[in-house]
Amino acid sequence: GATWQATVDLTTTGHAFAVIAFFQQPSLFGPFAGNQFILVGAAFPAGERFGLPPIPGPVASLSVPIPNVTILSGVEYYAQAFHFGGTPGLLFSNALHLVLGN
Secondary structure, three states, X not given: OOEEEEXXXXXXXXXXXXXXXXXXXXXXXXXXXXXXXXXXXXXXXXXXXXXXXXXXOOEEEEEEXXXXXXXXXXOEEEEEEEEEOOOOOOEEOXXXXXXXXX
């Protein structure tokens, strides 16, 4: 029954938008330019976005309501932001490990 809030500071990278993707079973894919890695999961190779649109910057903020249901207690997700709409192309944020509780 809470709200998860995330903020992605795009001013440091010069990008216009961020997209947050969630993964339940992460593994690393890369490295890409700048020795960056992207998370991928077996269930959702591109990540699950839960219908969230791209978030405009310069500081991209989003709120995700978490339903108050017991079945979600202990569910784990890994969240990663994708920065795009600028140079130097696509960049990835560090990943966050999230564990839902009640």
